[in-house]
Amino acid sequence: AMAEETIKVGLILPMTGPSASTGRQVEAGARLYLDQHGDTVGGRKIELVVRDDTGTADVTKRVAQELVVRDKVDVLAGFGLTPLALAAAPIATQAKKPMVVMAAATSIITESSPFIVRTSFTLPQVTTGIAQWAAENGIKKAASLVTDYAPGIDAAKTFKEVFTKNGGEVVAELAVPLKNPDFAPFLQRAADARPDALFVFVPSGFGSVFMNQFKERGLAQAGIRLIATGDVTDDDLLNGMGDAAIGVVSSHHYSAAHPSPENQAFVQAFEAANGGMRPNFMAVGGYDGMHAIKVALEKTGGATDGKALVEAMKGMAWESPRGPVAIDPETRDIVQTVYLRRVERGADGKLWNVEFASMPAVKDPVKAAK
Numbered sequence: 001a002m003a004e005e006t007i008k009v010g011l012i013l014p015m016t017g018p019s020a021s022t023g024r025q026v027e028a029g030a031r032l033y034l035d036q037h038g039d040t041v042g043g044r045k046i047e048l049v050v051r052d053d054t055g056t057a058d059v060t061k062r063v064a065q066e067l068v069v070r071d072k073v074d075v076l077a078g079f080g081l082t083p084l085a086l087a088a089a090p091i092a093t094q095a096k097k098p099m100v101v102m103a104a105a106t107s108i109i110t111e112s113s114p115f116i117v118r119t120s121f122t123l124p125q126v127t128t129g130i131a132q133w134a135a136e137n138g139i140k141k142a143a144s145l146v147t148d149y150a151p152g153i154d155a156a157k158t159f160k161e162v163f164t165k166n167g168g169e170v171v172a173e174l175a176v177p178l179k180n181p182d183f184a185p186f187l188q189r190a191a192d193a194r195p196d197a198l199f200v201f202v203p204s205g206f207g208s209v210f211m212n213q214f215k216e217r218g219l220a221q222a223g224i225r226l227i228a229t230g231d232v233t234d235d236d237l238l239n240g241m242g243d244a245a246i247g248v249v250s251s252h253h254y255s256a257a258h259p260s261p262e263n264q265a266f267v268q269a270f271e272a273a274n275g276g277m278r279p280n281f282m283a284v285g286g287y288d289g290m291h292a293i294k295v296a297l298e299k300t301g302g303a304t305d306g307k308a309l310v311e312a313m314k315g316m317a318w319e320s321p322r323g324p325v326a327i328d329p330e331t332r333d334i335v336q337t338v339y340l341r342r343v344e345r346g347a348d349g350k351l352w353n354v355e356f357a358s359m360p361a362v363k364d365p366v367k368a369a370k
C-alpha cells in the first residue's frame, strides 16, 4: 500500500558519455529543489527514479517505455539533448504522461507532444539578444560556428536572421559534428572569412574544448571577437577556461552570477550540496522543472492524471534563480528574461558571466511568429 502512495518522477538523463555533465547538473538541481521545498504532496512522497540514457536516443526511448510500463511513473522528466527528447515524446503522448523537458532546447520540441512542458530554454530565444547586440556594437561581418544538429541549426538560423535584419552580414556559416568535434579546420575557415566576430553555439559540456582550440588558432590575435550563446561560457566549465574567455559576450537565460537574493541562496546551497560544483543553466532547468511538477501536484490535490498535471502547469509563473519565469499556456514553453553577459574575473579571482543588460519576458520567437 505504501508503494502505491508514492508519486514517481522518472528522470531520464545522460549520466555517462560526453553529456554526463548535463545529467549531473539537472539531477542535482532537481534534488536540491525537493531538499529545500519538501518532497511530499498531500502526505504522498515524490520519488525520483533516475535512469541513465548514455546520451543515446534508442536508450532514451527504451528507458521511457520501461519507466511507464514497469515502474509506473507518473511523470517523465529530464532529457539532456534534443534527439533524446524527440525519441521519448511519442511515449509521453501514448501513455498520457507529463513530460517535463529540463535541458533540451530546440524550438520544435514542445510541438512533438501535447504532454511536453519545458523549463529549459530555446536556442532562438537566447540567440536573438546576442545577434542584436552584435549589430548594434560595431560588428559588421560575422561568421557562425555551431554544432551540427537541431539546436545548432536553430542558433545559426536565428543569428543570421536577426543580425542581417539589423544591418550585419554573415560571411561564413560553419557546422561542426556533434561526435568527437575537431574545431580546428572550422576555425581556420572562419578566420579565412575575416569576420569582425565569430558567433558560436556548442552544447553544454563542450565549451572548454572549443575555447582551447579558439585560443590555439589565434583568432583573437587576428582581431576576431568571440560572441556566443551562454552554452559556450557554461558556468560548469567557465572558471577552468582561463584568460581566453575574458571579454566574451554572450546572451542566455541563466548566469550563476545573477545578483538576485534567490540566486545567491541557490548557488550557495547547490555548491554546498555538490562538493563545490557551480550550478549552470542545466541545474536551473532541473530545479525549475521540479518546481513545476510539485506545484502542479499541489494544484491537483495530489491527483496524477497526466492531462490535469499539464493543465496545472500552463500559465504557472514564479521567481526562479534565473529571474521571473512563466509557462506559456499556448505553447507550454518557458517565457523568461534573457540577459547579455560579459565574462569577467571577479574579486574572488574566479571567472563569471556578469550580466549587463536584460530583455524581460522573452517567448520562443519561432512559435511567437506562427
Ligand code: DHB
Binding pocket: 022, 080, 081, 082, 083, 103, 104, 105, 106, 151, 202, 203, 204, 205, 231
Ligand atoms: C541542447 C543541449 C545542450 O547541452 C545545450 O546546451 C543546448 C541544447 C540540445 O540538445 O537541445
